[in-house]
Structures are given as structure tokens and as C-alpha cells.
Amino acid sequence: MNESELLAVLNRFLDSNVKLSVLTYVGAAIISIVVGAISAYVTAYLKKSAEVKVLSDRIDTTNQQLALQTDVVKRVEAEISNQTWIEQQRWLFRKDLYLSIIELLIKAREQSLALDEIIGAIPGFYFDEESELDEDEQVENWENLVSLSIQECHDFVEENITPVANDIALLINKQGRLFLNRNSLDILADFYNSNETWYEKELMEEGFDANNAHPYGLPNGPCEVGYLSHYSKAAKEAYKMIIKEAKNDLKIDMSLVNSKNVI
Template identity: 30%
Template structure:
């Protein structure tokens, strides 16, 4: 404001007339507007700052929640993966055991048929067939024993292990039964009924072991039917 304008304004104000009241009213009005504006502006800035602070808090909480959720999901996924691997390992064990027990049942049944003269062919052909079946049974039994020693001991119940061992030890059971009857080892080897008794014991043990593994597998793998 220049000197002349200031002088005239002061003169008007000092005159105390109606012009003074108008100017006073104008200045008061402008002052109230300015005060209201700046007051509202200040309040609005305070509200915005409060909102910003709340937003930052919510953002921080959301980030922490996301982090925890991700960590939980990772642990759950890891646990599911581990359990799935265990399930597949048990499934493969049961499948392999049943496959080899089925082989044992089949080969022993074929040997029994050949020994009871149901085989159609010469004695030499029958002997070759019997030896082939017994070799297949030996391989299946060895595979079962390997499965038990490597994996079965980790997952199978004591009852299931005992049942399978009964099959694997069928020859020992045959000898024990003959020993209990009072025969000595030489008599066992020469006993006419010892071979057929061995076959009967072993195939019976194979069927029992097979049924036991089926029941254990269904319960463990939660297979219905």
C-alpha cells in the first residue's frame, strides 16, 4: 500500500463518520472470513494427518498379517507335502508286498499241483517246471524280506511284521513241526511228507500274510471297500 493510500485510509478512519463504520464492518467481515478459512484449513489438515496416520497403521498391520498368513500357508504346504510323501512311500510298500505275496501264492500253488500229479508232461518237464516256480518264489520271498528290512520296519505294525515273518520262516516252521514230532535232522530230510508239509505251511502263510497286508493297507491309506 503506497503512502497516499495509507494517508487517506487513516484520515477516513480518524474522521469517525459513516465511512469509518463501513470500513470497520468490511475489515471485520474479511477478518472473520479469513479466520474461518484458515481455521477450517487447519482443521482439515489435522484431519488429513490423522487419516494418514491411521492409514499407515492399517497398512503396517496389513503387511504383518500378510506376512503371517504367508508363513502359515508355507508351513501348511510343507506339512501337506511331507505327509503326501509318507503316504506314497507306504502305498508303494504295500503294493510291492502284495505283488510279491501274490507271486508266492501263485508259484507255490503251481508246485503243489505239479507234486500232486496234476501237471501234464514228463517227469523231467515237471521237475523243470517245479524248479522254475520255486526259483520265482525264492526271488519273491527275497524281495519281501528286503522290503521289510528297508521300509517295512518303519511303517508296519508288529502284527503285520510277525505275519510276514511267518511266511518267510515257513521252512523253519516245517522243521520245527517235524522236530516236535520227535524226528531228527536226518529223518527230516528223508521224511516223505516233509516236502508237502512245507509247501502247505508256506502257501498258507502266504495267504495269511497277503490278507493281513490288504487289511493294514486299507486302514493305513484310508481306502474304503
């Protein structure tokens, strides 16, 4: 019973000429106050309960959104971590590949330097006036010695340098074409094909164009000694260039390697 209902009851008593005591009015007032307080409390409780429910729903929604965001973040972090791992593995693979190539080029350079010593031992001609042989016979003997020395050089190339070049070519065909950049492949291709291109390069270095210059305007054609001597030059050049390219490709700071503070 609310206040208005209580007043209506009292009014009916008054209209019916029923006399009510003071205690009745006091009790009615107390009942009215209690009922009002309870009504206010219930109303506040229901309002607060509604607010709490709305807040709870918002919290649940926020938690769901946070869970979704956390899941997205974790997936992105996993993808980044996975991509970083893949790049690290690629870097390590390229590094090992470069080291294998450099090791082969060092071997080719060492063998080429040994070839240079054999070439340097090819005898030059001199006429021995005290010999019983005439000049033509001495020239013939000298040419035979030179021919044997040249053949020894060619045999050395086939046994010691060509296998190294073939190992490099095999490594490139199996792995290098997938993981090395174009500059590195060109450097190694120039080294492998240097036995066919060395003379044209020498002409270019001397300022000649073999395609446009008149034959009589060119220096002497390629010789056996020049052909054999090019191996050490090609190996040194390929080694120097592949070191530089590997440093750039792998982003290695050589200043740290060359620092005096390195332990």
C-alpha cells in the same frame, strides 16, 4: 488483525476525539468479518489437516499390520501346502510299496500252488500182489520214490519260493521299516518266518499248547509234507491280511471299488 485489535484501534480514535466517517466503520466491520472468516477457515483447515494426518497415520499403521498379517498368512499357507505335499508323497510312496509287496505275495502264492501240485503227485504206497518183489522190497522202492519227490519239492522251494521271500525281506529292510506300520511289518515277518513257526500255529489252531501239554498228548510231530504244504497257506494268509492292512493304512474306501456303478 483480529476483531479485538480492530476495536482497540477504533477506541483510540474515539478517545482522541477524532471523528470517523460511517464508511470507516463499515470498512472496519467488513475487515472484521473477513478477518474472522479467514481465521475460522484457517482454524478449520488446520484442524482438518490434523485429522487427515492422524487418519493417514492410522491408515499407514493399518496397512503395515495388514502387510504383516498377509505375510504371516502366506507363510502359514506355504507351510500347510508344503506339509500337504509331503503327506501326499508319503501316501504315494506307501502305496507303491504296498503294491510291490502285494505283487511279490501274489508270486509267492502262485509258486506255492504249483508246489501243492507237486506234493499232490507224491506217490502213495500200495502192495502189488503180481509183482515179483516182496512187500519189503516194494516198500523200499516206494520210500525211495517218496524221498525223490520230497527232494524235488525242497528244490522247488529253494528255486521259486525262497527267492520271493528274500525279495520281500530286502524290500522291508530297505524301505518298509521306515514307512510301513507295525501291523504290516508283523504280517510280513510271520510270512518270512513261517517255515519255523508253522507247526506251532497248527497246534494252536487245534487247541494244543506245545509248551504246556505232555508230549504224548500232542498230535504227530511235524512231517515233511506238512512243512512243504504250509507255504501256500502262509502266502494266502499274508496276501489276505496285507490287503486289509494296506486298505486301512492308505484309507482306501473299498466300497467305492466294489460299487456296481464303477465304470
